[in-house]
Amino acid sequence: MPIKVLDSQIVSRIAAGEVVERPASVVKELVENSLDAGSSQISVEVWGGGVSLIRVTDNGAGIPSGEVELAFDRYATSKIGNLEDLESISSLGFRGEALPSIAAVAQLDMVTCVASEGVGTYLSLKDGVIAGQGSQGRSQGTTVSVRNLFRKIPARLKFLKSVATENSHVANVVSQYALAFPEVKFSLFIDGRAALRTPGSGQLIDSIIEVYGVEVAENVIELKGEAMAPSPRVAGMVGSPSVSRSGRGYLSFFVNCRWVNSRLLARAVEEAYHGLLMVGKHPVAVINISLPAQEVDVNIHPTKSEVKFRNEHIVFSAVHRAVRQALVEKLPVPRIEEVAVAYESPSPPSQALLPSAKVSITSPAPWAPEVPTSSLPVLRVLGQLDNSYIIAEGPDGLYLIDQHAAHERVLFERIEHQRSRREIEVQGLLEPMTLEVSLRQEEVLRSHYQDLAEFGFSIEPFGDRTFLIRAVPVLVHDKDWAGMLRELLDSLSEGDKGDWAESVAESMACHSAVRAGQALTDEEMRELVRQLEQAATPHTCPHGRPTMIHLSSGQLKREFGRT
Numbered sequence: 001m002p003i004k005v006l007d008s009q010i011v012s013r014i015a016a017g018e019v020v021e022r023p024a025s026v027v028k029e030l031v032e033n034s035l036d037a038g039s040s041q042i043s044v045e046v047w048g049g050g051v052s053l054i055r056v057t058d059n060g061a062g063i064p065s066g067e068v069e070l071a072f073d074r075y076a077t078s079k080i081g082n083l084e085d086l087e088s089i090s091s092l093g094f095r096g097e098a099l100p101s102i103a104a105v106a107q108l109d110m111v112t113c114v115a116s117e118g119v120g121t122y123l124s125l126k127d128g129v130i131a132g133q134g135s136q137g138r139s140q141g142t143t144v145s146v147r148n149l150f151r152k153i154p155a156r157l158k159f160l161k162s163v164a165t166e167n168s169h170v171a172n173v174v175s176q177y178a179l180a181f182p183e184v185k186f187s188l189f190i191d192g193r194a195a196l197r198t199p200g201s202g203q204l205i206d207s208i209i210e211v212y213g214v215e216v217a218e219n220v221i222e223l224k225g226e227a228m229a230p231s232p233r234v235a236g237m238v239g240s241p242s243v244s245r246s247g248r249g250y251l252s253f254f255v256n257c258r259w260v261n262s263r264l265l266a267r268a269v270e271e272a273y274h275g276l277l278m279v280g281k282h283p284v285a286v287i288n289i290s291l292p293a294q295e296v297d298v299n300i301h302p303t304k305s306e307v308k309f310r311n312e313h314i315v316f317s318a319v320h321r322a323v324r325q326a327l328v329e330k331l332p333v334p335r336i337e338e339v340a341v342a343y344e345s346p347s348p349p350s351q352a353l354l355p356s357a358k359v360s361i362t363s364p365a366p367w368a369p370e371v372p373t374s375s376l377p378v379l380r381v382l383g384q385l386d387n388s389y390i391i392a393e394g395p396d397g398l399y400l401i402d403q404h405a406a407h408e409r410v411l412f413e414r415i416e417h418q419r420s421r422r423e424i425e426v427q428g429l430l431e432p433m434t435l436e437v438s439l440r441q442e443e444v445l446r447s448h449y450q451d452l453a454e455f456g457f458s459i460e461p462f463g464d465r466t467f468l469i470r471a472v473p474v475l476v477h478d479k480d481w482a483g484m485l486r487e488l489l490d491s492l493s494e495g496d497k498g499d500w501a502e503s504v505a506e507s508m509a510c511h512s513a514v515r516a517g518q519a520l521t522d523e524e525m526r527e528l529v530r531q532l533e534q535a536a537t538p539h540t541c542p543h544g545r546p547t548m549i550h551l552s553s554g555q556l557k558r559e560f561g562r563t
């Protein structure tokens with residue numbers, strides 16, 4: 001279909017809005033255009049977190065020379081023509097908004113060539129205004145280069161996170177489309193480094209290997225992909241419970257190959273894992289749902305990242321059934337109690353450890369605060385409640401102490417203190433361990449493995465998606481530190497954590513602290529309370545939650561109606 005400006009009647013029906021929020025949104029729109037153009041090869045290159053340069057090159061259909069300029073008009077699209085088309089959209093784009101929106105906030109150059117014209121066309125725009133055009137040789141396909149994103153909009157620039165975080169968002173977009181289109185050869189270069197390459201073999205497992213690494217790929221179960229009308233076809237792969245993750249970032253959903261966020265679908269998958277995962281753990285899943293275009297409305301969200309199913313119920317149960325069936329066939333579904341036991345104490349990643357002092361609550365605090373700024377009175381431990389709370393008595397009433405939160409606070413301060421003095425105790429591993437991470441995590445880790453060294457992690461790059469760990473902090477050496485690192489990288493790649501070092505200390509403290517439900521001896525409780533008394537901020541855990549509840553003698557009297 002030639003590119004045409006949509007008439008106002010259709011425009012009024014499209015959920016238009018701001019599409020360029022950050023560099024990754026530019027990448028998303030450009031990659032979607034390349035996919036709509038039927039490309040079999042798409043290369044994405046970003047520099048400086050995508051602010052300096054984003055370049056997407058494809059070998060798709062290209063744009064005829066006579067239509068190139070028009071493509072930058074608002075609401076100009078070749079993908080829909082009338083209102084009926086809006087009811088059954090089969091392309092990823094349809095609003096004719098992306099190119100003009102991107103051109104308005106950056107400097108954009110396009111070179112494009114269709115097979116029927118021997119020579120290509122270039123068009124260059126600055127702040128949305130044409131600055132140059134002409135013909136230029138190139139093979140069939142399109143290259144769009146976007147430079148100096150948001151240079152004229154400081155408010156937007158300010159909103160962007162660190163380069164590492166923006167890179168990680170870009171990596172996520174490319175990863176998702178690589179998973180959705182295994183038949184397309186994707187490559188991603190970040191500051192000149194090849195970050196991702198998929199073979200374009202058409203096999204989903206090949207994309208999974210590249211995006212999530214071999215460890216995940218070896219532990220996925222294929223969905224049957226049967227369609228039984230009126231149910232949609234549900235295809236893809238789900239991870240076995242052994243590769244569960246602590247966030248929902250590993251749930252990828254595509255509806256007719258469009259990457260979408262969907263709480264409905266996430267719930268369908270998570271319910272299918274019911275009883276198979278420990279509380280707080282989430283599955284890995286890459287699922288494509290194919291259904292007739294009329295059965296789904298993709299025109300409800302400005303960035304097209306949410307969809308509405310005509311019949312949610314049918315979609316929900318189709319996904320739930322497909323996943324549950326795959327899991328049940330592959331695994332002898334154990335009872336919940338067994339699972340809980342099996343996963344409760346994740347075995348440490350390596351037993352091959354050099355000898356070291358064992359750390360536990362009972363070991364004396366290896367540091368003493370220079371100025372004891374205790375804001376807690378001396379407490380006398382009376383006992384433990386529910387294996388989770390320490391009951392203690394102070395000069396003014398009763399204290400109920402959350403043992404996990406309190407220990408977290410103590411450890412957090414100790415870690416911060418030791419780090420500031422470069423005194424973190426390190427445990428060398430007899431044999432270095434490899435840590436496989438996702439592309440997204442890799443982007444964060446690459447720019448921070450040296451920071452992690454300050455905390456006692458000796459980490460070095462070791463090829464694609466893999467890092468070599470030679471030493472870990474003593475505090476976490478017998479804990480699931482690999483899981484801890486992954487969780488940390490996930491939360492940091494979201495970019496909402498402020499201080500890096502604080503997040504690392506928090507995470508280490510949280511993973512090494514005694515758990516709720518763990519019985520403590522009197523001696524251990526006394527030691528913990530003594531350490532808490534010495535903490536600088538004893539009343540809250542590092543996340544800001546209270547460590548204790550205090551009932552003063554006055555309150556107790558009032559409660560019992562005495563005056």
Ligand code: ADP
Nearest residue numbers: 033037071077078093094095096097098099142
């Ligand atoms: P939409 O994708 O919603 O149609 P865009 O602003 O993203 O709107 O693109 C406008 C038009 O430019 C598209 O409809 C398409 O015809 C053309 N176009 C954009 N990018 C490409 C590309 N990489 N290859 C071929 N045609 C493209």
Ligand code: MG
Nearest residue numbers: 029033093098
């Ligand atoms: Mg588009």
